[in-house]
Amino acid sequence: MKPQEKGLRCRRGIWYVNLQIDGKRKEFRIGPDKQKAIAARAKLKLMAVDGTLQEHLKVERKEAVSFAAAIEEHWQQHLRFKKSGKVMYGCFKSSSKFFENRDISTLTWEEIETFRNFRLTQVKPSTVKKELDMLHAVLNRQVKKGRLNSNPADHVEKPKYNDVREEIISHADFIKLLSTHWVISNRGKPVSINVEPHVKLALIICDFTGMRIGEVLAMKWEHIRGDCDAIFIPESKNQMTRTVPVHPELRKILLSQEQKSDSVVNFRGKRVRCIKTCFNSIRSYAGLPNIRIHDFRHRATTRWVQEGHSMSVIMRATGHRTVSAFMRYANLKTGDVQTLVGKKTETLPVLTYEEYLSLTPEKRGKSVARLKVA
Numbered sequence: 001m002k003p004q005e006k007g008l009r010c011r012r013g014i015w016y017v018n019l020q021i022d023g024k025r026k027e028f029r030i031g032p033d034k035q036k037a038i039a040a041r042a043k044l045k046l047m048a049v050d051g052t053l054q055e056h057l058k059v060e061r062k063e064a065v066s067f068a069a070a071i072e073e074h075w076q077q078h079l080r081f082k083k084s085g086k087v088m089y090g091c092f093k094s095s096s097k098f099f100e101n102r103d104i105s106t107l108t109w110e111e112i113e114t115f116r117n118f119r120l121t122q123v124k125p126s127t128v129k130k131e132l133d134m135l136h137a138v139l140n141r142q143v144k145k146g147r148l149n150s151n152p153a154d155h156v157e158k159p160k161y162n163d164v165r166e167e168i169i170s171h172a173d174f175i176k177l178l179s180t181h182w183v184i185s186n187r188g189k190p191v192s193i194n195v196e197p198h199v200k201l202a203l204i205i206c207d208f209t210g211m212r213i214g215e216v217l218a219m220k221w222e223h224i225r226g227d228c229d230a231i232f233i234p235e236s237k238n239q240m241t242r243t244v245p246v247h248p249e250l251r252k253i254l255l256s257q258e259q260k261s262d263s264v265v266n267f268r269g270k271r272v273r274c275i276k277t278c279f280n281s282i283r284s285y286a287g288l289p290n291i292r293i294h295d296f297r298h299r300a301t302t303r304w305v306q307e308g309h310s311m312s313v314i315m316r317a318t319g320h321r322t323v324s325a326f327m328r329y330a331n332l333k334t335g336d337v338q339t340l341v342g343k344k345t346e347t348l349p350v351l352t353y354e355e356y357l358s359l360t361p362e363k364r365g366k367s368v369a370r371l372k373v374a
Helices: 034-050 053-062 067-077 085-099 109-120 125-144 171-179 197-209 213-218 248-255 276-285 295-306 311-318 323-327 334-341 353-358
Strands: 008-011 014-021 024-031 181-186 189-194 230-233 242-245 270-274
Touching: 008 034, 014 034, 014 053, 024 034, 034 053, 067 085, 067 125, 085 109, 085 125, 109 125, 171 197, 197 213, 197 248, 197 276, 197 295, 213 270, 242 311, 248 353, 295 311, 311 323
Parallel strands: none
Antiparallel strands: 008 014, 014 024, 181 189, 230 242
């Protein structure tokens, strides 16, 4: 580092000034302008010499910061750099309305508790927990900045709920979902509509690999490694790279696909961005309204556990970082515990290539569901 840049630090385009005050390092956020940071460093050093810096810090701590400003700061400094930042930012919608422009130093745990109880009358406990987690993170940043002595959200108990999917899709229901069809009227003539091939392929890949639907839709042919033995995921939800093994039956299905696009799952040569609307129509016509796309991730994880693979290996394939998160996906039943005494339960079956061919009609109708394509 050049001599004139000593005490300066740039992170993500924002310049900071670092000073040693009473043996502790203090960091001052300046902004994107380097020249202003250099000028601020000189000013702060001068204040440290003439003894006015401590008084300046006291005034800085006493400056009123609104809850809305604290949220904006958390967004600018942290959330906007995360892949799911916009979703997390949406969790502030209710708390920002509830606390409006309140000074964060006046917030009490009783008021946050009142907010929690109010939200529990409107939404699910899981949603309230997410909102409290984000509120806690915002106030925790202010504690680190020295604007709050403590975080009032520490004393608020978060709602408890069961976030484990107890039920798991049976193989029969999976086949029923993929083979469902319905009839619509086209100018007075009945037309049979089947599940579109790209939707079917996306669900099958999810069921075999445990990949998230977003990862499946973003998958390209270049991500399939070796002789179609593994799938490389360059970036997942938690910004991890990982490799997922390809089952022999899935390998046959993938090799049978025409490569009309760079994307494995494509609609008329274009990458598919979302299949949620289409999937909702399919499960409705199949009479399986409680099935979710994410359930196929549960099926794959449970199947690997039943096959006896170690937890560390499965977590490496699924991309789970913590055991608690992983256990929400292992939908084991009472009978599975019998493996402890040598009575191995039958694992969840996989879709065979022959079954896949039987699900592919010779003539396909046009999809009536709206799709988001590139």
